[in-house]
Amino acid sequence: MFFNDWETIGRTILLGFLAYLTLILFLRISGKRTLSKMNAFDFVITVALGSTLATILLNKNVALTEGISALFILIAMQYIVAWLSVRSNFFGKLIKSEPELIYYKDQFFYKVMKKNRILKVEILQAARSSGIESLDMIEAVVLETNGTISIIKKSDELHQSTLFNVKNDNVLK
Structure with a gap:
């Protein structure tokens, strides 16, 4: 043995x-x-x-x-x-999934979150991990193709043209 x-x-x-x-x-x-x-x-x-x-x-x-x-x-x-x-x-x-928008301009996309089994608390945790104190500081949250959550902060300047290749056609064009 x-x-x-x-x-x-x-x-x-x-x-x-x-x-x-x-x-x-x-x-x-x-x-x-x-x-x-x-x-x-x-x-x-x-x-x-x-x-x-x-x-x-x-x-x-x-x-x-x-x-x-x-x-x-x-x-x-x-x-x-x-x-x-x-x-x-x-x-x-x-082969690969597309990134998906799960939060944009103070709005959670619960349908997308449910489909991907993402809880609101996980988004808040990702925000805290990025040093963000409030949802007011976030422009968008993206569920990436590898399952990570990316936080896009609001900027003072208006150069928020598009979020590249993020799936959610009814929000971004």
């Missing part, structure tokens, strides 16, 4: 070292966007990479080359999906 044999430990150390180096190499080749700020799709890939690495290390029935092939496929598919989403609006919308 606590110890099988030295061969198993040696295998785990060797495979762990080689699989880790391979994963780092693949991630460097695939670029910075592979594991950047994550949306839901990116999160799933990251969990799958971790699970695959753990399987390579701990499952005696999985050869190193099989595990490296699995890592390669996951990273290659992530790269292809990111590449396609940048070059195709249709594919980009299929």
